[in-house]
Amino acid sequence: MSEELRNIAIIAHVDHGKTTLIDSILRQSGMFRDNQKVEERLLDSGDLEKERGITILAKPTSVLWDGVRINIIDTPGHADFGGEVERVLHMADGVILLTDAAEGPMPQTKFVLGKALAQGLRPIVIVNKIDKSDARPDEVVDEVFDLFVSLDANDGQLDFPILYASGRDGWCVEQLEDERVSLRPLMQKVLAHVPAPEGDSAAPFAMLATLLDSDQFLGRCLTGRVMQGTASINEAVRALSLNGEVKETGRLTKLLRFEGAERVPAESVKAGDIVCIAGLDKASVADTIASPSVTTPMPSTPIDPPTMAVTITVNDSPFAGTEGKKVTSTMIRQRLLAEAEVNVAITFSESDNKDSFEIGGRGELQLGVLIETMRREGFELTVSRPRVLFQTIDGKRCEPIEEVTIDVDADYASPVIDALNQRKAEMLDMRTSTAGKTRLLFLAPSRGLIGFQGKFLTETRGTGALNRVFHSYAPYKGDITGRRNGALISTETGQAVAYALFNLQDRGVMFVNPQDKVYEGMVVGEHNRDNDLGVNVLKGKKLTNVRASGSDDAILLVPSRRLSLEDMMAYINPDELVEVTPGSLRLRKRYLNPHERKRAARSGQDI
Numbered sequence: 001m002s003e004e005l006r007n008i009a010i011i012a013h014v015d016h017g018k019t020t021l022i023d024s025i026l027r028q029s030g031m032f033r034d035n036q037k038v039e040e041r042l043l044d045s046g047d048l049e050k051e052r053g054i055t056i057l058a059k060p061t062s063v064l065w066d067g068v069r070i071n072i073i074d075t076p077g078h079a080d081f082g083g084e085v086e087r088v089l090h091m092a093d094g095v096i097l098l099t100d101a102a103e104g105p106m107p108q109t110k111f112v113l114g115k116a117l118a119q120g121l122r123p124i125v126i127v128n129k130i131d132k133s134d135a136r137p138d139e140v141v142d143e144v145f146d147l148f149v150s151l152d153a154n155d156g157q158l159d160f161p162i163l164y165a166s167g168r169d170g171w172c173v174e175q176l177e178d179e180r181v182s183l184r185p186l187m188q189k190v191l192a193h194v195p196a197p198e199g200d201s202a203a204p205f206a207m208l209a210t211l212l213d214s215d216q217f218l219g220r221c222l223t224g225r226v227m228q229g230t231a232s233i234n235e236a237v238r239a240l241s242l243n244g245e246v247k248e249t250g251r252l253t254k255l256l257r258f259e260g261a262e263r264v265p266a267e268s269v270k271a272g273d274i275v276c277i278a279g280l281d282k283a284s285v286a287d288t289i290a291s292p293s294v295t296t297p298m299p300s301t302p303i304d305p306p307t308m309a310v311t312i313t314v315n316d317s318p319f320a321g322t323e324g325k326k327v328t329s330t331m332i333r334q335r336l337l338a339e340a341e342v343n344v345a346i347t348f349s350e351s352d353n354k355d356s357f358e359i360g361g362r363g364e365l366q367l368g369v370l371i372e373t374m375r376r377e378g379f380e381l382t383v384s385r386p387r388v389l390f391q392t393i394d395g396k397r398c399e400p401i402e403e404v405t406i407d408v409d410a411d412y413a414s415p416v417i418d419a420l421n422q423r424k425a426e427m428l429d430m431r432t433s434t435a436g437k438t439r440l441l442f443l444a445p446s447r448g449l450i451g452f453q454g455k456f457l458t459e460t461r462g463t464g465a466l467n468r469v470f471h472s473y474a475p476y477k478g479d480i481t482g483r484r485n486g487a488l489i490s491t492e493t494g495q496a497v498a499y500a501l502f503n504l505q506d507r508g509v510m511f512v513n514p515q516d517k518v519y520e521g522m523v524v525g526e527h528n529r530d531n532d533l534g535v536n537v538l539k540g541k542k543l544t545n546v547r548a549s550g551s552d553d554a555i556l557l558v559p560s561r562r563l564s565l566e567d568m569m570a571y572i573n574p575d576e577l578v579e580v581t582p583g584s585l586r587l588r589k590r591y592l593n594p595h596e597r598k599r600a601a602r603s604g605q606d607i
Contacts, residue, residue, distance in 0.1 A: 005272050006194045007225065009073040009088055011116060012098035013106035013467070017128045021098065021167030022061065022074055026260055028170060028183050029063035058084040058211060060091070060223065060274050062258045065187045071258065071274045075112070085112050087210045087285065087344065089119055090300065091225040091274050094194030096186075097123040097144070101135035101164075104143045107405050107469035114151045122157050124193055126172070126186070130164045137164060137176065161189055197225075199271025204291040205229035205237065207275070208298040212285050212342045218254055218278040222289065225274050227298055229291065231255070232268040237290060239283035240297040247287060253279035285344050306347050306360035307400035307446055307470055310367050310569065311384040312336065313356045315579055317592070318493055318519040323583040324380035329355050332381055335374060346370070360389060362470070364450065368566040375565075375580050382577040382588075386569055388446045391473055398473040402449060404442040406456075408464040413438045415459045423448025424477040444468075445477050451570030486532040487576070488525035489589060490518045500539040502555045507533065510560045511587060521592025523576060526561075534594065563587075575600070 010018045062071045073092060075085045089095070095116045099105055105113075116123060125144055127137050141162055148158055163186055165172035172186040173179070211223040231237070231252060238249040256263040256276040269275045283289060288297040314320075314329050321327050326335075333350065336357050340348035347360035361367045364386055371383055391398050404425065408416055410432065417427060417440065425444035432438055449468060456466050488508055498514035510525040518524055518537055527533050563571060565585055568578045572587060575597070579586040591597045 004068040005071070005197055006068060006094070006190060007071045007073075007092050007197055007272065007274060008094045008096060008190060008194055009075055009085075009092040009116075010096045010098060011075050011085060011089075011112040012128075013100070013103070013108040014076075016098050016100045016103070016106075016109075017167040018098055019074055021126075021128065021165070022072060024167055024170035025063060025072065025183055025187070026061065029065055029187075058088040060088075060258045061260060062274075063260070066191065068191055070187070070190060073274075084345070086115055086304070089115055089121065090208060091210055092121065093197050094190070095121050095123045096190075097125050097160075098128050098167075099125065099140055099144055100132075101127050101130045101137050101140055102132050103407070104136075104140040105147045107403050107467045110147060110151070110403075111469045113147065117148070117151050117153050117157055122193065123160050124163065124186075124189055125160050126163045126165050128165050128167050130176070131166045131169065161193055163189060197272030199226065199228045201228075201230055201271050203228040203271075204293045205231040205235070206288055206290040206294050206298060207231075207277070208300060209239075209283060209285055209287045209289055215278070220281060220283075221256075221276050221278050222280065222283060222287075223274070223276045224289070226269050226271050228271050230268055230270045231291075236292060237280075238292055238294075239280055240288040240290060240294070242286055242297055242300060244295065244297055247284075248280060248282040249292070250280045252277050284341050304345075304362075304470065306345065306362055306389060308363055308367065308386050308388055308450075309347075309358050309360040310371075310386050311356050311358050312371075313382050313384075313577075315380040315382050315581065317382075317522075317579050317586070317588060319517065319581075319584075320380060323581040324378050326377065326379040332374075332379060333357060335377070335379065339370060363446075363468075364566050364570060368564075368569060371569075371580055372565055375582055378582055380579075380581045382579050383569060384577060385572045385574055386450055388450075390476070393473055397476045399476050400446040401443050401471045401474045402446050402468045403471040404440075404444050404449070404466065404468045406440040406442070406464060406466050407437050408440070408460050410436055410438045412460040412464060413440065416440065416456065416464070419452070419455060419459060420444060420448070423452065423480055443471060443474075445474075445480070446470075447477075448480050451567075454567055454570070484530055486527035486530050487523045487573075487587075487589075488527050488533055488535050489594075490520060490522045490524045491534045491536050491594075492538045493519040494538045496524070496537040497540050498555050498557060499541045500535075500537045502557055503539075504535055504537065505558055507535065510558070511563065512537065513560050514557070517584075519588075519592070521589045521594075521597075523572075523587035523589065 012018045058073060058075050060071055060073045062069055073088045075088055097113055099109060127140050130137060163172050163174055164176055170183060171180040172183045174185055206228050207224050207226045209222040209224045213221050215221050233252055233255055235252050237252055239247040241247055255266045255269055257266045263276055286300045315327060336348050336359060340346045345362055349358045388399055406416060420442055423444060425442040425448060427442050429441040456464060496512050496514055496516045496518050501510055508526045508528040512518060512524045524537050568585060568587055572578060575590050577588050577590050579588050589597060591600055
C-alpha cells in the first residue's frame with residue numbers, strides 16, 4: 001500500500017472522556033491551524049449531543065501521524081445507544097478502552113468490551129483522568145484485568161498495554177512517573193499494537209454499510225469499511241441484503257474520506273479504507289455495496305433486540321396544530337420509518353388502521369432522544385408510557401433484566417436499597433469505595449427502573465450516580481407498584497390563574513405556572529393522595545367594592561415542578577399521555593372528557 005493505514009475505535013462508559021481525548025489527538029496531529037478556533041468535543045456536533053454532553057451517534061474521523069493514516073471512530077458511551085457501538089466495531093482492527101481513574105470499569109465498559117473481545121480485537125487500555133484527586137490507578141488496572149478475565153478474553157487480549165492519560169490536558173504516559181508532555185506515547189502504541197487492515201485489493205470491490213445519514217447536497221450517504229478491492233467514482237455497484245437479495249443497482253456518484261471533522265472527496269478507495277459513498281437510494285445499514293460480480297454478502301453481527309417500546313399517536317388535544325406544522329399520522333409515520341432505517345436498534349410497527357405506531361428501543365433515553373429530535377423538527381405527537389418487551393423462552397414469560405451500578409454516599413445506601421427491593425431488584429454486591437462512597441450492584445427488572453432515576457436523585461439529594469446496562473432475560477418477577485399518587489386534572493380550558501394555583505397548593509405539587517395554557521383533561525399537578533382529582537386552575541378572585549382586613553394578602557406560590565421529556569414519559573400512568581409539541585410538553589389523560597374516563601375504567605380498559 002502506498003499509504004499505511006490503521007483503523008481503531010474508542011470505547012468507554014459515558015462521560016469517561018472519549019470525545020475529549022479525540023479533540024486532543026486532532027489538535028496534536030496538526031489538523032488545525034494554531035490560530036484556528038475549535039469547539040470543545042468537536043465530534044459531538046448535534047444540538048442534543050452538545051446540550052447533554054453525551055455522544056449519541058458514532059462518527060469517524062482520521063489523522064495523519066508519522067506518515068500513517070489513522071481512522072478513529074468515536075462511539076457512544078450510554079447503554080441506550082449500544083446498537084451504534086456494535087455496528088462500528090466491524091470497521092475497526094483495534095480498540096482503545098478508556099476507563100475513568102476514579103470510577104473504574106462501569107456497566108457500559110463491560111458491555112462494549114465484551115463486544116470488542118467477541119470480535120477478536122486486542123484493546124489498548126487507557127486509565128483516563130489520572131489527575132483527579134480521587135484517582136486510584138492501580139486498583140482500576142486490577143479491576144480492568146478482572147473484567148477481561150470474566151469476559152473470557154484470550155491470552156493475546158489479556159496481554160493488553162496500559163497507558164495513563166489526561167485527555168483534557170492532552171498527555172499520555174506509559175508509567176506514572178514519566179514526563180507528561182503529549183499524546184505521542186498513545187499514538188506510537190496504536191501504530192505498534194493495532195494491525196494494518198487486511199483485505200485483498202485485487203478482489204472485486206465490496207464494502208459493508210455501517211452508518212447511514214443524509215446530506216442536503218449529496219442525498220443518502222452510507223459510511224462503512226471497504227472489505228476488499230478498490231473502487232472509483234462512477235463505478236457500477238449493487239447493494240446486497242444480508243440474505244443475498246439484490247436491493248438495487250447504481251453508481252458511486254461520490255466517494256468521501258474523513259479528515260478531521262470533515263468529509264473530503266476522493267477519486268478512489270481501497271481495501272481497509274473507511275469511506276462515505278453517495279448515489280444509492282435503497283441500500284441501508286448492514287447491506288453489502290459491491291461490484292456486480294459479487295454475489296455473496298459480507299457477514300454482519302446481529303444487533304441485540306430492543307427491550308422497551310412506546311406508542312406514538314397524533315396529537316388530538318384542543319391545542320393541536322397551534323405550535324407545530326407536522327401533525328398528521330402520515331408525516332409521523334414517514335419520519336419514524338426513516339429513523340428505523342437509519343438506526344437498526346430502533347424497531348417500527350403500526351396498528352391495523354395505521355393511526356398509532358409502536359417504536360422499540362434500548363431504553364428511555366434513546367426513545368426520548370428520538371422524540372425530542374422530532375419535536376425540534378416541528379412535529380406534534382402524543383407518547384405513551386414506556387413498557388418493556390417480553391419474550392417467551394422455554395415456555396416461560398421472560399422480561400429484560402438490567403445490571404445496575406450505583407455509587408452513593410454511605411448515608412444514602414439504605415433508602416436506595418429499600419427502594420430497589422420494592423422494585424424486585426436483587427442485590428449482588430455492596431462495597432465501600434473511596435471518599436466515603438458505597439458501590440451497590442443490582443440485577444433489576446427494566447420495568448422497575450422506569451421512572452426510578454428521579455426518585456433516586458431525590459433519595460440521594462442529587463449526589464448519587466446510577467448506571468445501567470442490559471444483562472439478560474429472566475422469568476417474570478411479578479407485579480411492581482407504580483406511581484402511588486393521583487393526578488390533579490384541569491376541568492376547564494384557558495390560562496392558569498395565580499389565585500387558583502395558590503388555593504390549590506395544599507392539594508399537591510403543581511406542574512403549571514400562572515398564564516400557562518391548560519385544557520380540560522390536562523394533568524396540572526400531582527395529588528397528595530392516591531386518587532385523581534379534578535381542579536379548576538382558571539378560578540379567579542371575586543372582586544367587590546368592599547375592602548376587608550386580611551383579604552388582600554400577597555399570593556405566595558411554591559415553584560412548580562418542571563419535568564423533562566424523559567421524566568414525563570416515566571412519570572405517567574397507563575391511562576395518561578405526554579403531549580409533545582415544538583413549544584410545549586404537557587401531561588394529559590388519554591381520555592380528556594371525565595365521562596369517557598369513567599366509561600373506560602368501568603370497561604376495564606388499561607388506557
